[in-house]
């Protein structure tokens with residue numbers, strides 16, 4: 001699966017920096033196939049928008065997985081339950097929910 005050459009990343013605080021490969025998942029299947037193919041001892045770490053302050057979204061010598069392309073949002077107006085992709089921002093979820101006169105209030109993981 002294609003990853004970038006080692007690229008420098010930092011957290012929001014810019015106090016820690018490290019080199020890592022980047023894999024951009026285009027779909028859930030893409031992600032599953034990539035995870036199954038990982039052999040590096042440094043493994044792979046999913047990332048969001050790299051806004052955490054410290055090093056929690058860094059993986060020196062390993063791979064970072066960009067999930068921003070997984071941005072599907074399905075809202076059931078009857079139940080108020082939204083099922084979203086891992087790359088969905090709170091902002092995008094708010095905009096989608098407001099179209100149904102809803103606002104995000106509870107977040108939980110669910111096996112799909």
Ligand SMILES: Cc1cc2nc3c(=O)[nH]c(=O)nc-3n(C[C@H](O)[C@H](O)[C@H](O)COP(=O)(O)OP(=O)(O)OC[C@H]3O[C@@H](n4cnc5c(N)ncnc54)[C@H](O)[C@@H]3O)c2cc1C
Nearest residue numbers: 012045046047048049050051052053056057058067086087
């Ligand atoms: C200006 C500013 C204001 C802030 N204000 C607040 C605040 O008021 N309240 C608050 O709680 N926080 C606040 N934060 C902190 C920020 O909201 C959190 O650090 C948040 O986790 C950043 O989200 P991110 O998507 O950028 O995550 P990243 O920095 O990309 O990742 C953070 C961690 O989450 C993991 N992760 C990311 N995506 C996934 C995924 N899909 N699956 C599994 N793990 C994943 C990463 O591996 C990493 O360990 C603020 C940050 C900034 C810069």
